[in-house]
Amino acid sequence: MYLDQDFEQLSTERPTTSGRDPEQVLHEVFGYETFRPLQGDIIREVSEGRDALVLMPTGGGKSLCYQVPALVRSGTAIVISPLIALMQDQVAALKELGVKAAFLNSTMDFEQARATEYALMTGELDLLYCAPERLIQPRTIELLHSASIALFAIDEAHCVSQWGHDFRSDYLQLSMLAEAFPGIPRIALTATADERTRKEIAERLSLTKAKHFVSGFDRPNIQYRIAPKTNANKQLLDFIKAEHEGDCGIVYCLSRNKVDATAKTLAQKGYTALPYHAGLPAEQRSHHQERFLREDGVIIVATIAFGMGIDKPDVRFVAHLDLPKSLEAYYQETGRAGRDGKPSTAWMVYGLQDVIKLRQMLEGSQGNDQFKRVERQKLDAMLGLCEVTSCRRQVLLRYFGDELDEPCGNCDTCLNPPETWDGTVAVQKALSCVFRTGQRFGVTYLIDVLRGSENERILQSGHHQVSTYGIGTELSVSEWKSVFRQLVANGYLRADPDGYGALQLTEQCRPLLKGKHTIELRKDPAVKKTSSRASGGRASSPVKDQITDQAGWEALRACRKALANKQGVPPYVIFHDTTLFGMLERKPRTLEELAEVSGVGAAKLEKYGEIFLETIAGLEPA
Incomplete structure (x- = not known):
């Protein structure tokens, strides 16, 4: 592939580190004092040139795990991100921090793309975001070979998994990075991966020798x-x-x-x-x-x-x-x-129709038996959480x-712990009704039979004469729907794969019908309005519920909004709510005091410090 000669003539020889340590970068650039659990270990691993596979919950600080090493190591970090639409905001947020970041994707015209490529070649970028489909193009690979690369970060790495919910075929080709760029560290990151998916990510991205960092998945808030x-x-x-x-x-x-x-x-x-x-x-x-x-x-x-x-x-x-x-x-x-x-x-x-619809979609899909077996297991786990x-x-x-x-x-x-009840008899009635009516009807019809409805459809079919007609009057329609929902969710009944919604017996229900097993069912709670903010849970109150100076809070938000509009970025790119709350609590009077507020780094202090100090000063009583 052709590359401009001025690109080819650029020198790419550089030292491997910038001379700054990770803690210094964290404080000066991002405005934080300490790393979260595992962040420091991951950052040191990658900064020292080794590969890593990172599983960390959303909001756990995954991006810092490659952004800090990008500023510690010499060269440009290449970040592979699956959504072009979000790159602009991510890059804008980094620029607000004084980080030299850019993106390279199909939305750019020729001159914009060329300028970005030149910035990469001349070492002017700390991070370059790129979509996987752009990265795997031969010209992009040749371009990267002529640049100084600090590391590769593969974000949303679960997209490589063919068992996953966000599979992207372009991700499968990213394994070539290991061979094409030996010696350059790679970090793959995701918030969602069970053990099977973690193994698949490691194999498909040639990260089998990488150290795995698995943070707790809990999001207690x-x-x-x-x-x-x-x-x-x-x-x-x-x-x-x-x-x-x-x-x-x-x-x-x-x-x-x-x-x-x-x-x-x-x-x-x-x-x-x-x-x-x-x-x-x-x-x-x-x-x-x-x-x-x-x-x-x-x-x-x-x-x-x-x-x-x-x-x-x-x-x-x-x-x-x-x-x-x-x-x-x-x-x-x-x-x-x-x-x-x-x-x-x-x-x-x-509800029941959700279960029926998803099971029908699964059985009617074009996947092979192994695919369907895995998908059944995943759906069963989802239903297990619900029930x-x-x-x-x-x-x-x-x-x-x-x-x-x-x-x-x-x-x-x-x-609000749910009640359970012995549903053995009700379940036997339900399963027997499915059998007696020929396994050809949906839940509404079956409930009508159980409750002895005299509608014309039942009378014409003759199902008013079956032994299960009218034997379920002790339960309401909604209670019977709960019974059938739980039977389908737990695999005792299945939806007709042809798509007509008929319920059919499975082999699993045989012991229940014969009275060899009993079954406890969940009693659906009565509908009542509750407030998560006054629920007695262990989470603390939201930021806005902790604010005593509402006028001051609105003034700081208005200041942030005006700056965001001027810069053309979302307000949180200027400062997060928690940083504004810190300002409101501390009411700093000097730049030095403002720098102590979490989330205020050096670049933002220089750009916005005086503006926010002026706003804070205006909050003081006359």
Whole structure:
């Protein structure tokens, strides 16, 4: 491939380190005093030229694990990131810190791309973000060979896994980095990977000899809550109104139509709710994402097409109106809440139709038997979390190989322990009814038979004469729906793979029908409004609930917003809420005092210090 001669003539010989140590970079550039658990070990490993595989929860500080080594080592760090749309904000945030960062992707014109390539070749960049499809192009590889590379960081590394929920085929070719650039350290990072996926990441990225750093998966600030689906839109509106009025949040739906309808419903109730899915024009998606990142109180309603790599720290809730396909997907999506460490909610409603729909999609997919077997296991684990009567957090963490010694005290099953009941007789009636009606009907029809409905369909079919007709009047319709949901979730019944919603018996139900086993069922809780902010959980109050000087808080936010608008970046790129809160608490009077506030690094102190000191001075009583 052709490369300009001026590029080829540039010298790439440099020392391996910049002379700064990691702690110095952390304090001077990022404004923090100490590393979080594991960060220091990971950063030293990569800074000294060794490979690493990092698993760290969303909001745990993964980006520092390659950004600090990028500034410690000489040369340019190449960051492989899967979403072009988010690179601009990530680069903008680094530039605000005084870091020389850029991106290289297909949105740039020829002159912009050439200028960025020249900056790489002349050693003017600390970090260069690049999409995987761009990186693997022969010209890009040749360009990198002519530059001085500090390290390769492969973000969202779970995209390499063919068992994963975010598989990207371009990631499979990144294994060539080991052979093409020997001696240059590589760090792969992800927030979501069970043991199988971790092994696959290591093998596919040629990181089998890399040291693994597995941080705890627990996000104690997130309260996990799952409720039976009755009227999803009303439940969502009640939840937001009671607990997250004015907050920023994400609502996930399975289909594009449901995304559009839900966003419209929220908007009609006065919320700033914007749809996001692959069926919308790219320009509209980009605009909605930009508003979400830069404005307060925006709710994005989206399919799973939205969210990977989102750095917005103050997302206060993530809601699911449909069941995710796996615990990996659920953990990844809920992890977008509370990146700032402040109390947030992962709220979900799910019902029998969710289970039936996902099982039908799985069985009707084009995957081979091994693929379907793995997907069944993942769906079963997701359903297990929904129906568990013990601590949800313990179940979730155990799936990822992490352990929590005691119940968390900050999930719905801890705060309001569900009741159980001996459902053996009811289950035998339900299973027998499925058999007696020929395994050809859905749950609504089966409940009508059990409760002795005299509708025309039952009378015409003759099912008013079967032995199970009218034997289930002791349970309400909603109680029977709960019974059938749990039977499908636990594998005693399966949905007809042909897609008509008929329920069929599985071999697993035989001992129950013959009376050899008993079964305990979960009693669905009565619907009542509760507030996660007054739930007695172990999470502390949100930042805004701790503020006593509301006028001062609004003044600091207005100052930040004005600077963000001027710079064309999201407000959190200037300073996070927690940094503003630190200013409000300390009320620094000098630049030296302001530098002591967590999150105020040298570059931001120089750029914004005087402006914020002036604002803080104006808060003092006359």
